[in-house]
Amino acid sequence: MKWLHRVETQLTTEDQTVNSASRLAGPRQATHADLPAIRGVIAAAYDKYLSRMDQLPAPLLRDYSSLIEAGAIWVAGRPVTGLISLAQADDVILIENVAVHPDQQGSGMGRQLMEFAEDYARKRQIRRLALYTNEVMTENQAIYAHLGYQVTSRRRENGYRRVYMEKTLPASAPG
Secondary structure: OHHHHHHHHHHOOOOOOOOHHHHHOOOEEOOHHHHHHHHHHHHHHHHHHHHHOOOOOHHHHOOHHHHHHOOOEEEEOOOOOEEEEEEEEOOEEEEEEEEEOOOOOOOOHHHHHHHHHHHHHHHOOOOEEEEEEEOOOHHHHHHHHHOOOEEEEEEEEOOEEEEEEEEEOOOOOOO
16 A cells, blocks of 8 residues: 555654643644644544545545634644634534544543534534545544534545534534
8 A cells, every 4th residue: 555655654754752630731723833733633643544435535634724724723732733624604504624643632622622613513503513434434423423413414525435424513502
């Protein structure tokens, strides 16, 4: 797998010193200074899926510079060890990507980022959140289901077999 070696070579980052205090920082809006860390977290988080897929995971191919310019990425941790990318489409907040460095997986950072997405939606008076994941990323599907997301469809798109999921937030109390 020649491409796998090339990706690992291009996307590997310096070892990050990660401690339990790092998950307390954030989320905050990403800046261009965060771009190397964002790429590193994404490469590390998606590394375990490379052997399951016949092409690179879509998040490894995204242009994060333009998403930062658009104000669509938030990062967490010091150093950055997690991120979430959000977009609004009419009455839905789309979680385009959520990634946590493997050293911080299981620390609650992913839940913190997903709660941030819910707060982001509530502040905009939007009750519906949507996301999609690759069907081979079964761990993610289980996490999202645990967080209240339900499968709405499965389809092939741009060569990826995707599972689409949504969550509807409870109506806000008047006040």
